[in-house]
Amino acid sequence: MLQTLLSSLRVDASNDRQETKRRYPRRYVDRCVAVVHGRTFPVENWSLGGLLLQADDRLFGNEQDLGITIKFKLRNNILDINHSATVVRKSNGKVALRLEPLSQTTGHQFQQVIDDSVAEEFAVSQA
Incomplete structure (x- = not known):
């Protein structure tokens, strides 16, 4: 039993990819902002599950439900995505929001942002 415990604590030296707990990969390359209650905040990163805002954390309450508009700068236009989110974490000038489950239309809009980014990189x- 002690051997089992010790082997589970041992760190493997390997080049294998580490398992992630996130459902969706974070995106840092897109130019976007979020509008909450008429105020605009820079988005540090986002995924299909949520986003991290650079904002005064005192403006938000934990587990607060918000209506947000995320504005993405695409190559030829600006895409506005309206959605609902919940504050899950806040600290040191950053606020993490979890997006409510995406409708098919909203999912297509987010995919349009990803596709535009891939096309621009190409x-x-x-x-």
Whole structure:
């Protein structure tokens, strides 16, 4: 039994990819802001499950439900996505929001942002 405990605590030296607890990968490359109660906040990163805002954490309460508009700068236009979110964590000028489950339309809008980013990266690589 002691051997089992020790082997479970041992760290493996390996190049294998570490398991992540996140449902969706974070995206840092997109230019976007979030509008909450008429105030605009920079988005540090986002995923299909949530986003991290740079904001005064005193403006938000834990587990507060919010209506948000996320504005993405695409290559040819600005895409506004309206959705609901819940504050899950806040500290040191950052506020983490969990997005409510996405409707099919909202999911397509987020996919449009990802597709636009991939197309832009491809165009830059070909230049």
